[in-house]
Structures are given as structure tokens and as C-alpha cells.
Amino acid sequence: MLYVRLISTLLLAATCLPSGADASMEKAVTCDMDVVQRLSCENGVISVEAALYGRADRETCSEGRPQQQLTNTECSQQGTVDILRRRCDGKKVCELSVTDVQSPDPCVDTYKYLQTSYTCLPASHLVTCEHSFAHLHCDEGQTILVYGAHYGRHDQTTCSYRRPASQVQNVYCSSPTSKVAESCDGKNSCTIRASNSVFGDPCVGTYKYLEVAYVCQYLT
Missing domain, CATH: 2.60.120.740 (Rhamnose-binding lectin domain (RBL))
Structure with a gap:
């Protein structure tokens, strides 16, 4: 699982x-x-x-x-x-x-x-609002290792600018996803879109965001 x-x-x-x-x-x-x-x-x-x-x-x-x-x-x-x-x-x-x-x-x-x-x-922590692109990047000679990634919403303040209250009320809409690790692990840099087309829609009508934690490790 x-x-x-x-x-x-x-x-x-x-x-x-x-x-x-x-x-x-x-x-x-x-x-x-x-x-x-x-x-x-x-x-x-x-x-x-x-x-x-x-x-x-x-x-x-x-x-x-x-x-x-x-x-x-x-x-x-x-x-x-x-x-x-x-x-x-x-x-x-x-x-x-x-x-x-x-x-x-x-x-x-x-x-x-x-x-x-x-x-x-210790990790880099990245939050990307829905419809935007998350950019993961490491220094030369290093590769990405994703700790964890969640797509959805678990508070009313993140990515809430100019959003109607109805789109940020559901804060029980955040589930782990393996898609970021599958796309980015082992690469020096990686770009992935925070969108329902990539991660599915865990809560229809809620404005979501992608939360990623990762580290850069040296090649061995």
C-alpha cells in the first residue's frame, strides 16, 4: 500500500x-x-x-x-x-x-x-497551488529523494488568496500520493503540475495544493 x-x-x-x-x-x-x-x-x-x-x-x-x-x-x-x-x-x-x-x-x-x-x-518543503507547477531542484552531482507528497487541502489559509470561502472550507481533503516520487526520484531536477489531471480530484469544489518534502542526496 x-x-x-x-x-x-x-x-x-x-x-x-x-x-x-x-x-x-x-x-x-x-x-x-x-x-x-x-x-x-x-x-x-x-x-x-x-x-x-x-x-x-x-x-x-x-x-x-x-x-x-x-x-x-x-x-x-x-x-x-x-x-x-x-x-x-x-x-x-x-x-x-x-x-x-x-x-x-x-x-x-x-x-x-x-x-x-x-x-x-531535515528536508526541503515545497507548496504549490492548484494549476501551478512544482519545481524540485538539486545542486550539480545530487539527485532528488522524495520523503512524501500530499495533494488536497488541510487548512483554510494555504493557497487561499482571492478564493471564495466555499473553496477553502474542506480541510479534510489531503491524501498521500506516490506520483511525485515516481516522476522525480533519482533526477537532478523535476517539474510536475499540481492538478486534478495528474493526481485525481480528492474533493470536488475545493481549491487544492500540492505539498512535497524532499532531500538532495549525492550520487554514490
């Missing part, structure tokens, strides 16, 4: 970082009542390492909660890390609703939380 391919690319890129490159580990914890979890990288792009929805200890998100809601510390929703990776890998900023991982309830009557560990991998 596509997200397996993206995970493999991210892991390969992490092991091939240039000497001195810094990939910092971050952690985000969101209690059930907080609704939205936000991951972000000031430098580089997100690579999700682990994710838990449930409860693994009695301390996290325990304030004001009765003890009977904290005793089950072996509660984990299956597939949580896969959801986080599909939604967030290769992005600089990612917001995920906790409701996306809540069903089915892995442990009824236990107060749960979403905990995500992720790395910020």
Missing part, C-alpha cells in the same frame, strides 16, 4: 542523512476532551515514529479523573500509528482530530489520550 511505501522512504532518508544533520524527537499528547492534536516541525518535516490512542500509565491526562478511569493501563487502539503516518508524514504541520482514532472504543469507561512521538527530518 501507498503509506507503506512512504514509511520506507522516510526510514531510508533518515538513515541517509548527511553528516551533522539533526533529526530531533518530539512528542505530542492530547487528552480525549482536547479534540485536536497538532504536530509541527520548525525545521524539516514530520516522520511519525510511534502513536498510541488509549492508556499506558495512570499519570498522563489524569487531572480531575476518578481512579476507576485510570486503572486500565493496557489499552491501545490498533492501527493508530498507521493513521498518523498517512495523515502527517512529510508535512511541516499536521492537525488530526482525536475522533479519527476513537472508534471503536478500545476500552470503555477508561479515560484515554492520543500520544504521538515523531521526528523532524
